Amino acid sequence: MKERKIIKVVGYIRISTDEEHQPYSLSAQEERIREYVRLRKREGYRIFKIYSDQKSGATLDRPGLQSLISDAEKGLFDVVLIVKMDRLWRNLADQLYLIEQFQKLGIRLEATDEDIDLETPDGITWAQIRGAFNEAERRKISYRTKMGMRKKASLGGWCGGYTPFGYSYDKYAKTLTPNEEEAPLIKEIFYLYVTKKMGAKSIATYLNKKGVRTRGRYPFSTSRIISIITNPIYTGKIRWDGKIYPGTHQAIIDEKTFNEAQTILARRREDPSLRRSNSSNYLLSGLLHCERCRRYMVGVNAHGRNDVYHYYACPGRFKYGECAMQSLPKEKVEKAILSQIKEIFRTDALLKRICKRVKEKMAEKIPKKKAELKNLEKEILKRKSTIQKYLIAFETGKMNAESCNERARELEEEIYLLKEKHIRLQEEISNSETFSFNLEEVKKGH
Incomplete structure (x- = not known):
């Protein structure tokens, strides 16, 4: 009796944190795939591997999927098995791309819960039509979600996302509440900026020296301070899609203080992008070490009234304000080092x-x-x-x-x-x- 050919099958399962309703967990999807293969054991179906992702299907840049595609190109299996088509793709362009790739490699695509026929022109056309309808429906859902968010913002509700430093999110009251540890820091930042007339860089230096860190445990930077003093959320307002609405959450900063901060900011024209290194020829950038914090020093420009001055500076000072190392004049440093090098060569x-x-x-x-x-x-x-x-x-x-x-x-x-x-x-x-x-x-x- 002729031995039946073994058909190597791989499963692909996915769940996503951006999907509110998950019809199947990863384990449930895997169970359905294994059952599907078990019922076709007599046809030669055998599970080779299960690939999985816990990521949105909005992009093909998923570790599990990329591994599957790589193994497909090596000819390691014959069939890709999914529960439903939306586990592999979310838009028509990705669908067409993957179908074409699998066809070129001679790999069949099957689903446990959908009838997929990609072996005939009619089957491919129907899959494309269904994919287009699915994409249109997802766009409608996305649009309705955004409209709902806009409505929520107009009523003063927090629309979710990254909770601003200084606040916590009360999931029961569904609103922002001042964070006991962070809210006092927000008040201190505005006090230092408005009343003490300290600059954003000086405030970052002050906080970092005190050992205060951002929520991600990183030092405060100038840009971080500026993002705080320009955020109307701290006055009890909601900013959504370029518009500002009265919020339902408790303010940390009063309106008067916030407006004064904006006036000071506009007058000082503080902009972190102005602190970037320039194109001057700094021969020792990345070679000099700061004697205080051991960071590599880099070349920076300082604009005077009538001229531009060149220095070597420690990033710990001009970016984070953590280091007390003074900037060194470019010309003097390079001259001194070249003099020492000449002595060595003798x-x-x-x-x-x-x-x-x-x-x-x-x-x-x-x-x-x-x-x-x-x-x-x-x-x-x-x-x-x-x-x-x-x-x-x-x-x-x-x-x-x-x-x-x-x-x-x-x-x-x-x-x-x-x-x-x-x-x-x-x-x-x-x-x-x-x-x-x-x-x-x-x-x-x-």
């Missing part, structure tokens, strides 16, 4: 010892730096994933634009700092691994 024995010691020290640090590099990559991916979740929450009407932008801005700032560190580490590792020296060549280069 003595062969000293130059040899320095080069040898440098090579040894660089080699010793490589394993630790590589481990740190991997950790940085994980932290960057973690924050990118969090931003994606906030964007999906915004797109589906679960989070307002202001809350989404505020939290995404904080995370992007963290990613920027992590990427800076990642680039420096990569360069250090590359330099350490390729470092070599020839005394005559070194002197000739001088």
